[in-house]
Amino acid sequence: MNITMILNGKKISADIDADMLLLDFVRDHGCYSVKRGCETSNCGLCTVFLDEKPVLSCSVLAARADGKTVTTLEGLQEEAAEFGAFIADQGAEQCGFCNPGFIMNALALFREKEYPDEDEIREYLAGNLCRCSGYEGQLRGIQAFLAWKKEKSGKGTEEA
C-alpha cells in the first residue's frame, strides 16, 4: 500500500506492507535515533510524535501515519541539544540508548506543561525505562533545565 506523511518536515511517500510498524518505517527512512528496546510496549525507547502527540512507534502501524505528521529526534535537533546538555551535565545519559525516547517524551511533557513538578515528571516519564542511571541524574538534569528556562524567561520579560 502507498502512504504519504510529513516526516520531520519533509513530505514523503512510500510503498509499504500493511503490517509494517511505524518504528521500522522511520528507521528505514534514516531516523536511527528511534530504538527498539522491547516488543511489548514497555520501554519507551521508540517514542515519536504522531501529529505532535508522543506515541510508541513499535505499537503503531506505519499505515496509521498516512496523511499525518511524524516527528523524531532527527527533526528536533536544536531542542534535543538544548535540553540534552543538562542531562549530559549530570553524566546521566550514560549508554545513551534510551535517551532519544526519553528526550522525545520529556519534550512532549514540556509542551503540555511548561514547568512540571517532580511528581508530574515521574508520572509522565514512567514509561521511559533506563537501566543505567537509576533515574536520579535524569531528574536532576530535568530540574536544572527547568530552572534555567525559568531564569531565562524571567530575564526575557524584564528586558521586554
Add this chain to the structure above:
Amino acid sequence: MKYVNKPVRKKDAMQLVTGKPVYTDDIAPKDCLIVKLLRSPHANALVTSVNKAAAMKVDGIEAIYTWEDIPQDGRRYTQAGQTYPEMSPYDRLILDRHVRYVGDVVAIVAGRDEKCVDKALKLIKVQYEVLEPILDFHTAKDNRILVHPEDNWESLVPVGADNKRNLCAHDETGSGDIEEALKNSDMIIDHVYHTKACQQTMMETFRTFCTIDTYGRLNVVSSTQIVFHCRRILANALHIPKSMIRVSKPRIGGGFGAKQTAISEVYPAYVTWMTKKPSKIVFTREECMTASTPRHEMEIHVRLGADKDGTINGIDMYTLSNTGAYGEHGPTTVGLSGHKSIPLYGKAKAFRFVSDVVYTNVMSAGAYRGYGATQGLFAVESAVNELAAKLHMDPFELRMKNIVREGDVMPAYYGQVNTSCALDRCLDRVKEMIDWDHKYPVRDMGNGKVRAVGMGMAMQGSGITSVDVGSATIKVNDDGFYTLSIGAADMGTGCDTILAQIAAEVLECSIDEITVLGADTDSSPYDSGSYASSTTYVTGKAVEKCALQVREQICRLGAELLKCPESEVVFDGKFVRQESHGKLQDEIKADTETAENTKDSTGFGGRRVSLSDIATASQCGNSIALEATVTNSSPLSPPPFMVGAAEVEVDLETGEAKVIDYAAAVDCGTPVNPNLARVQAEGGILQGIGMALTENITYNKKGKLAENSLMQYKIPTRVDIGHIRVEFESSYEDAGPFGAKSIGEVVINTPLPAVSDAIFNATGTRFYELPITPEKIAMAVAERKAENE
C-alpha cells in the same frame, strides 16, 4: 588536579542525547542477511532429525544450518570473555545435537529480510528425542541425568569440574579453625539465602553484524565489552585462525556484564564465514530474557559465630551456584560470593568457604555486575543484620566493631593487605545521611503504612589480580592533538572520557585535545576488556604511564629543536621550554626557526617551542617517535568499599514496599569523574533494589521461563523509587591512577541486605529469598497477625 576529580561532560554525550546513529544496528550495512535462530522448546532433548526442505524454498532464504553442519566431535569452546586459559569449561558447539535448555539453538536461518526468515523458521520440522531434564539445582550434583555427558567436554584449568558429576566447579578454602571459632561463640546465625538468575536488562539487546573485508578476513562489529576475548571465542567456535578475524565495537547500549559473554556473535560470524556475505543478528527482548547470560542463581548457607558483645569470630559459608546449561563464568563468579563478602569482617579468627557449581537444564548464567559478590554480600550482610537484631545492638555499631581497616591483612581476600580503606568513614556518613538514629528501626505512619530502615556494606575488587591487562597507546598528531587508543570498552560507563581525563592531567592539555579510539582488535593495544571493575584502575594506570612516556618524547624532540640537552627542558602542556642555568632568560637568543624568545604572564622568559611546532616537526625528517604504548597489570586488586541504607515504606495491607530514600557512601578511591561515578552508583543501587523487590525468575515444570518480557520481568521505573543519594568518602589508593580504585560493580551490592533488613524492621519477618514481592510481604504480615490472635 585540573582534570582528574572533575565532573566533565562525557566526550560522546551530545552525540548520544541528540540520537546520532552510533550503535551496532544503526551502522550495519543495509544489505546484511538477517540471521535468526530456531530454539528448542524442550529443556533436555536430542535432535533426531531436521527437515528444512520446505523452509529452504522460501523466497529469499540464503542458508539454514543445523547440527549436521557442525562436526559434533570437534573441539568445544566457551563463550565466556575471560583471559586464556579460561576457567570456564569448553562445553559448547555452535550447533549441538543435544539441546540443554528451553531456548537452546537448534538451527541458524539466514535470509534477505525478516519476513522470509520468520516464515522459514515456521517451516523447519524438527523431531526431538525428549529427555528428562534437571530443573532443581539441589539435585544436580551426582544426578544420573547428565547435562554434559559428551566426551569432548573439556576443563582447561583445575577448578574441580567434572562433567560426569554435573559439576562445573568445586572449591574449598579457609583460614584458622572455623569449627573451634563457632564452638566458642555465644551465638550462631545459621541460615540459607537464595538469590535468583536476575537479568542485566541493558536497554540494547545483544546484536552483531559481520562482513568479509578487503583481505578476505571476517570483520565482526558487535555490542561487546570484550573485543579481544571475542576474537578468540570466534576462532575457537569456527575453528579458523585468529588472524582471520577482526572484532570491533561501536557505542554500546549498556552491558552490566551481559556483553562479557559472546552471546550473539557466533551466529552471524558463522553465516558470513560460510556465505561470504554480510549478515546481522539482533536479539529480541524475549531472546534476551530467555536465552542469554543472567546472574548465577545461588543458595548460600552461612554460619556466623559471634560473642555477646558483638565480636564476630568466624564465618562458615557454603555456596551452591547454578550455572545452568553451560558453564560461562561458573567457576569464577562463585568465588566472589565468599572472597568478596567474608573479608569485610576483619576481626574474625577463622573462615571456611566451600562451593559447588552445578549444571542444570535452564538458561546458562554468566557475568552480571557484582559477579557473585552481590549474592554473597546479601547472605553475609543479612546474617550480620540478624545478629545485630538478636543482640539488640545497632547494626552500625556492630559493623564499626568488626570491620576491616586500612592496613589489615585479609585472609579471605587471597591474603592481600587492605591498602586503602574508608569503610569506617562511609559508615559514619551514611548513618548521618539517612538520619538513622531517628528512623531506626521503624515508624508507624498511622495510615496502615510503616517506614523502616535497614543497611548493608559492600566491597568488590579493582580488576583481577595479576590477570587483567590494560594498555594504552597515545600519539601526537599535527597541531599537537593526541589520539588515545584503548582496548577497553565504553559501554555507557564513560571510560573513554575518564581515561582521557587521566591523559589530560598528565599531558596538561584540555580533554578536547584528546581523541579516543576504542576497542578494535586490529588497531587497539591489548586489553582484557571492560569487566571485573578493571578499566579505571588497570587501564587507567596504563594511560597515566603512557602519557608520562609521551611527555618524555615531546621533551626529547623539543630539546632537539631547541638544540639543547634534554635535561634542560620542561614541558608545560603547550610549550617545551629551555630552563637556563644562572643566565638571564632574556639574554638567550633563539637560534632555531621554531624557537622563540618570550616572556609570559608569569614572568617566565626563555626559549621555547610549541607543541604544535614539535608535532609539525615530527612529520618531517624526524626519527623520534611521538607515540608510546604502555601495558599495565596489577599484583593488587584494591577493594572499593560502600555502605548503603534504605528507608522503605511498607503498606501492611497490600504488602507493597517502596524504597523512598536510599543513602550511600562510596570509597572508590579518587573519583576520576565525580558525576559519572555518582551516576554509576545511583544506577547500580536501583538495579540492586530491583533485585531485592521486583525482579523475579520462575520456571514452569517443563523448564520454561515465565518472565520473558519487560511486562513480566519488572525492572524499576522512575515511580518505583523515591530518592537515591550518593556521597563519596575517598581513600587514596597508591597503586591506582591518581589514587583511584573501581566503582562499576560495588554499587549494586548494598541494597539487597539493606532493603531486606528494612522489611524485617517493618514487618517482623525476615526473608531469606529474593525478590521480596508484595505477595510474600502480605502473606507474612497475615501469618504474623494470625499467630498473634
